[in-house]
Amino acid sequence: MQPTIFLEYELKFTREYEKSLQGYLEKIKDESLQNIFTFTSKGIKARNYVGILRYKNYQFEILPKLIDKEKIETKEEQATILKNLLYMLSLTKKLDIKESEIAKISKSKNPFLEILIKIYANSLFECLKRFVPKNYVTEEDNLNFLKGKLLFSKHIIKNSVNQAKFYCQYDEFSENNLLNQLFYYVSRLLYFVSNDNENKRILKFITDFFCDIDFKKINIYKIRNLKLTRNQTAFQKPFDLAKMFLENSSIDMNQHKIKTISLLWDMNKLFEEFIFEFIRRNKDKINENLENNKIERIKYQKGKRLLYCEEANQHYGNTFVDIFLESKDRKFIIDTKYKINEGKFGEFANSDIFQMITYETIHNSQNAILIYPTIEKNKELMHKYKLCEDKNYEEDSNHYITTATIYFGENLQIEKQNLIERLSKILKETIN
DSSP, X not given: OOOEXXXXXXXXXXXXXXXXXXXXXXXXXXXXXXXXXXXXXXXEEEOSEEEEEEETTEEEEEEOSOSOGGGTTSHHHHHHHHHXXXXXXXXXXXXOOOHXXXXXXXXXXXXXXXXXXXXXXXXXXXXXXXXXXOEEEXXXXXXXXXXXXXXXXXXXXXXXXXXXXXXXXXXXXXXXXXXXXXXXXXXXXXXXXXXXXXXXXXXHHHHHHTTTSOOOOOOHHHHTTOOOOGXXXXXXXXXXXXXXXXXXXXXXXXXXXXXXXXXXXXXXXXXXXXXXXXXXXXXXXXXXXXXXXXXXXXXEEEEEEEEEETTTTEEEEEEEEXXXXXXXXXXXXXXXXXXXXXXXTTOSOHHXXXXXXXXXXXXXXXXEEEEEEESSGGGOOEEEEEOOOSTTOOSOOOXXXXXXXXEOSSOTTTTHHHHHHHHHHHHHHHHO
């Protein structure tokens, strides 16, 4: 099944399919899915979410709107967007993918869903080649000998006639544990979802390998508190992916088939986390360009109470800054806005400026930066504004707000140095 590829806000379905999808979402009352789509008289619109949606015989890939719409038709541009999305997901730890694997994965001609299935199947296959995770599992059975502890009430019921038996509860160090049951269940479900021959071959090997494991219906609530033991940490990657598939899928329990898959990420949050992680990991290289005002501390989602009530002796009204930076003698704030910006003078929402002035005030900072993505290289611009303090607009304020755009239309992983230089320039201009 080849997916239909869309950018955010640009999903187009048949009217019949729209009614079917809307009816399904209303029926299951899944708020996480309902919040992703807007149903209008003109059709369905996806909000700021990217990823995969599979429902009935339709599969859709929603890619970030970080490239010129006219270029999305080319396979090369689609591959660039997919690489950037994988890079952002790996850097923010939304997906456990090594940077060295991204180029190889993104070269695949398979849909994004098949790529994720491949990552899961290969990682589990590699782990199982080393050992099979075992756990102590509590068992109950009617035995010919006493083992563990005797369950007296059940023993009386079961063995009132045959007194040579003992109904016992005992711990068995077994492969037939919840972790392996999870792997078996998810692998079997994905086998029927995948259309890739190599993926099906590996998943078939895994399900055959687990043939002695009980095939049980596993739901996310059953494994929510499941923790890997110290000896099972090698299985962390396939475990996280198995949970991801289970949590983001609607499963027909009668037929043991996945009805829908919705692996979607909020681009507002992803963009914010990516900028923070990139600055944090490349802080030393960025500092090489900052001369005397090098970054010393960086904090994500720094919170501060807005109000204090003397009567109650309590602080109220939490506020959180996206990214808070400190140099030797400066504090400055970065707030990311995931909306395409052409870099023009005054191209910002008043509400964004009010927000930044509030952040500067409560965090005792004089410098704030609004970072936007842009889809064109020549619109990678920056403007510095000074806060007017009186009605005559005299320039006597020490508070500044910088708006800056960053181009995301190139391969971020390969052109990492360009992003380092761009962020360095933004920070340098803001501090000076």
